[in-house]
Amino acid sequence: MAKYLLLKHYRGAPAPVNDVPMDQWTPEEVEAHIGFMNDFATRLESSGEFIDGQALSPDGMWVRHDGDGRPPVTDGPFAETKDLIAGWMVIDVDSEERAIELAGELSAAPGAGGEPIHEWLEVRPFLAAPPAFDH
Amino acid sequence: MDDVELRELVPHVLSVLVRRGADFATAEDAVQEALIRALPAWERELPADPTGWLVTVAWRAFLDMARSEATRRDREVRFDVEPPAGAVPSADDTLRLYFLCAHVDLTASSAVALTLRAVGGLTTRQIAQAYLVPERTMAQRISRAKRTVGQAGVDRPGDVATVMRVLYLVFNEGYSGAIDLAAEAIRLTRQLAALVDDPEVHGLLALMLLHHARRRSRTRADGSIVPLAEQDRSQWDAGLIAEGIVIVRAVLARDRLGEYQAQAAIAALHADAPRVEETDWVQIVEWYDELLRFADTPIVRLNRAVAVGEADGAAAGLAALAEVDEHVPRRDAVAAHLHEKNGDLAVAARLYVDAARNAPSLAERDHQARQAARVNQLLR
Numbered sequence: 301m302a303k304y305l306l307l308k309h310y311r312g313a314p315a316p317v318n319d320v321p322m323d324q325w326t327p328e329e330v331e332a333h334i335g336f337m338n339d340f341a342t343r344l345e346s347s348g349e350f351i352d353g354q355a356l357s358p359d360g361m362w363v364r365h366d367g368d369g370r371p372p373v374t375d376g377p378f379a380e381t382k383d384l385i386a387g388w389m390v391i392d393v394d395s396e397e398r399a400i401e402l403a404g405e406l407s408a409a410p411g412a413g414g415e416p417i418h419e420w421l422e423v424r425p426f427l428a429a430p431p432a433f434d435h
Numbered sequence: 436m437d438d439v440e441l442r443e444l445v446p447h448v449l450s451v452l453v454r455r456g457a458d459f460a461t462a463e464d465a466v467q468e469a470l471i472r473a474l475p476a477w478e479r480e481l482p483a484d485p486t487g488w489l490v491t492v493a494w495r496a497f498l499d500m501a502r503s504e505a506t507r508r509d510r511e512v513r514f515d516v517e518p519p520a521g522a523v524p525s526a527d528d529t530l531r532l533y534f535l536c537a538h539v540d541l542t543a544s545s546a547v548a549l550t551l552r553a554v555g556g557l558t559t560r561q562i563a564q565a566y567l568v569p570e571r572t573m574a575q576r577i578s579r580a581k582r583t584v585g586q587a588g589v590d591r592p593g594d595v596a597t598v599m600r601v602l603y604l605v606f607n608e609g610y611s612g613a614i615d616l617a618a619e620a621i622r623l624t625r626q627l628a629a630l631v632d633d634p635e636v637h638g639l640l641a642l643m644l645l646h647h648a649r650r651r652s653r654t655r656a657d658g659s660i661v662p663l664a665e666q667d668r669s670q671w672d673a674g675l676i677a678e679g680i681v682i683v684r685a686v687l688a689r690d691r692l693g694e695y696q697a698q699a700a701i702a703a704l705h706a707d708a709p710r711v712e713e714t715d716w717v718q719i720v721e722w723y724d725e726l727l728r729f730a731d732t733p734i735v736r737l738n739r740a741v742a743v744g745e746a747d748g749a750a751a752g753l754a755a756l757a758e759v760d761e762h763v764p765r766r767d768a769v770a771a772h773l774h775e776k777n778g779d780l781a782v783a784a785r786l787y788v789d790a791a792r793n794a795p796s797l798a799e800r801d802h803q804a805r806q807a808a809r810v811n812q813l814l815r
Contacts, residue, residue: 322791322804322807322808323784323787323788323791323804323807323811324811325808326808326812327808327809327812329808330801330804330805330808331805334659334801334804334805338657338658355797357793357795358792359793
């Protein structure tokens, strides 16, 4: 088994094919999208491949240490050009093919007109633990 | 005896150990140990005197812990196997436990965790599951909290006000796992109300009961939010509402108003309306004005603006909203609602989009996205 991080972006990913923002959708299209997302997580839980998923607020800032005894420096809110992560899902799957397959399914979430959004998702393998057998 | 009845005994058992001279931190561990042993043992046979059983087992566990600690530090064991004769703990001892767990030096999350364990009798694993954190993290939080309480001593314990804040936080966490924290908060507040006759404690209990009564109707099966105006009121728990209203009436008659009583009065007015159209918004605004005397916060002002919008019309609501801090969470959502009510659909649609973007939870984000889509459709 190998763990993968699926990342969804608010900004920074290439534009999706069906690029109509959610606030322009009909109530039925919004409903279908939310239903799809709920079902996806439930399905992965029942297949034993779901580890964790969280959504992130678009708010945030950069923070860094500024020397002992001084408060950390902050910079924010994020500039409009910054790549911005919207949420993540960690999955534990048998192969990279399976991770790609699942990301593809997630990217097919319905959007405007009930058509798949074809949103770009980032798929990142976890660095694994060292092998148990020495060679 | 079920799990809850077993846990009811915890504060008393812990008080006995402390009375006998055990230090709080070790005594608390010993009681946990006794609880863990009680579950399988009592399934086979319930003891005639469950409290006595727990005290005996917890005291032995305490002695074992104290001895191994003494060996580790190469000290004498100061306790005999026979417990020293201590006075039987009183209600005040249990109350002191509440105060200790809401110690002013503890952070909110530590006070919550310690209260749930030492007074509520939940295991570390149960508390960890309820707050969706790893068990080891919760164990560390609790042992650090006990160290803080131990170091600070009992000289600066909390008071009724800090205890109520802790219980309010527990209630607000609601329901996210196997442990129903809202029900647990109600149980502990009920117990507190029996220990100390403070009108605010009764107010807090009523507030919890009245909100808890609406829980079933507040979300759909898929987790989506149902706003108060759209809730199926036949699903509200009439028993809890009746109890809450009786408590509110009795405590308001004592004429010693406070923050929780005012909130409970507002909750009672909502609970009292068989249909949303029958809600007495004028009285609700009056109660918000009372509440502001005790807790003038942006959140109270925001909720008051909603009530004003219902009592005196959307324009009045928007005027009240204009005085509310720009940065308070959910302000966009209230503004969107009031603008929609005022007929400014384009403004409302834009604000619902903002509300979705700034929503503090996923369920609220989905809810506001649905609202934006609904109003946008009206505009087409």
